[in-house]
Amino acid sequence: MKVDVLIVGAGGAGLYAALSAAEEAKGMEVAVLTKVYPTRSHTGAAQGGVNAALANVDPTDSEELHTFDTVKGSDYLADQKAVKYMCFEAPRIIREMEHMGVPFSRLNNGKIAQRPFGGASKDRTCYSADKMGHVMLHTLYEQCIKHDIKFLNEWFMLNIVHDGERLQGVTAINIATGEIQFIHAKAVILATGGHSRIYWGYTSNALGCTGDGTAAALRAGLPLKDMEFLQFHPTGLRKSAILVSEAARGEGGHLLNNKGERFMSKYAPEKMELGPRDLVSRSIMTEIREGRGFKDEEGREYVHLDLTHLGEEKIKSRLPQIRELTIDFEGIDPIKEPIPIKPTAHYAMGGIHTDVRCETPIAGIYAAGEAQCVSVHGANRLGGNSLLDIVVFGHVAGKEAVRYAEGTDFAKGGESKLQDDVKFIQELFDRESKETLGDLRDELGEIMFRHFGVFKNEKEMQEGYDKLKNLIERANKNLAVEDKSKVFNTDLQSLLEFYNLLEIADVLAYASLQRKESRGSFYRDDYPKRDDENFLYHSMISRNSDGSFKYEKGKVDLSLYEPAERKY
Ligand SMILES: Cc1cc2nc3c(=O)[nH]c(=O)nc-3n(C[C@H](O)[C@H](O)[C@H](O)COP(=O)(O)OP(=O)(O)OC[C@H]3O[C@@H](n4cnc5c(N)ncnc54)[C@H](O)[C@@H]3O)c2cc1C
Secondary structure, eight states: OEEEEEEEOOSHHHHHHHHHHHHHOSSOOEEEEESSOGGGSGGGGOOSOEEOOOOSSOTTOOHHHHHHHHHHHTTTOSOHHHHHHHHHHHHHHHHHHHHHTOOOOBOTTSSBOEEOOTTOSSOOEEOSTTOHHHHHHHHHHHHHHHTTOEEEETEEEEEEEEOSSBEEEEEEEETTTOOEEEEEEEEEEEOOOOOGGGGTTSBSSOTTOSOHHHHHHHHTTOOEEOTTOEEEEEEEETTTOOBOOTHHHHTTOEEEOTTOOOTHHHHOTTTGGGSOHHHHHHHHHHHHHTTOSEEOTTOOEEEEEEOGGGOHHHHHHHOHHHHHHHHHHHSOOTTTSOEEEEEEEEEEOOEEEOOTTOBOSSBTEEEOGGGEEOSSSTTSOOTTHHHHHHHHHHHHHHHHHHHHHHTOOOOOOOTHHHHHHHHHHHHHHHSOOSSOHHHHHHHHHHHHHHHSSSSBOHHHHHHHHHHHHHHHHHHHHHOOOOOOOOTTOHHHHHHHHHHHHHHHHHHHHHHHHHOOSOBTTBOBTTBOSOOHHHHOSEEEEEEOTTSOEEEEEEOOOOSSOOOOOOOO
């Protein structure tokens, strides 16, 4: 198969990239390849909203303030000009989506409504009740259908193939038939989403957020950036870790400890519950560690998110999905009782290194969305900035990939890589499993949560890394595909995803051990202070030819604001 511009991923980033590529492309074929049906992509789970300084609620808001809040929220690790670009693009792209038909909630005057969100100095988050991602994803998909964009639905990308300088194509399995193919492409955009599933059982992310594109990029020799930065969202449901959006606090929800105190007054006296996520997550864990949390019969520790004072009408109209999820997964109606919550692994700030044009160091390979690290979120993302990032940089990636593809032909070769993948998969079918995938996946989640959680230190991380190495060795030897059929083999897919998770966990653990400071979401008890002198850099990790990690330091763009202490 040959495609001029291939987009891997049909979440918000992939679909926006497809739309702008299709608009830019004259006579070139643009196709989207996705392992799940487009409208099942994880973007559909996004709840609270998307940021843009429209100034509809607070006329004093501006793109400059949005830029500053984002840089400050990132603990000064974001690249400042890239942040500025994103924040200045925000109003235009929100209006573009409004014109496509995204049904935003409205103010009484008919303008797009905006709510307060964590770490933002103004009410800046545009929303659609608490279903922002769902309505965005469906509208973007409708537009893709309207533009006749070709979809390869339920295809699983295995590897990226290049000749050291240029992209040649990708290998992928057609999940419906089990057939493995080499797809020639002039340009590919990796929009494969995040990898928080490395915290299996302790994450708000969908089952498919397994970092497949990120792991494939690493195998292809591309550098991954800032992988030690993974955000814990403060409010996951106690039992399932499913997200309760920041919108719940934006609408006025209170965090309470077992003494009934609004404990955020100690940690963020000004912003209270609307402090940035890293700070609120640490505050919750501190309350729990110091004995001011709750414990259920099964030993799960948590604090309360109280919405009862908001009243039935507000909860039903502004937070209907949160209410439904809490009833279904906790058996609690937030109109009547506080919600038991604890931090949940939520968002990967790190990812495939690109510049602001979404280009990786290999010509023809682009990345966008949560899989990509430009970086606009640095050490800690602000709520509402991911849905913005994915559409702004999805748009850029689509245009840039087409421009590149227009000026080039298909690179020759690469087909032989197909045989390596066929052989690897055949081996997985041929061998006997000695352990079960489910057990090992749970073990991965336990290792990551216990040793690379909200609070970290050298000893625990080193112990965790040793356990992880042992797990990787066992997984490589002891796991096999149990279901021997070819058609819709979810067993095979789950195993391939697990191998990707292990590669990502390995990088995250390695990168974490190198950073001897605390910054944003990355907090170490043994190095509790930010150390700009020694660690104000992007970590860049790729593989040496012997498989070991190569660790390099990337420069942070500080051209707009001097790093300062963060206070909220
Ligand atoms: C519960 C929840 C709520 C959130 N709420 C908000 C919010 O209110 N505001 C906000 O700004 N952010 C929010 N976020 C974050 C935001 O939703 C995500 O960061 C964003 O949607 C990621 O979009 P994406 O397009 O990069 O990836 P995704 O939407 O995850 O899409 C990834 C795509 O890649 C495809 N794919 C992956 N691997 C392969 C493979 N091997 N082969 C082929 N295809 C593949 C998948 O099929 C999918 O189509 C939330 C996150 C969660 C977990």
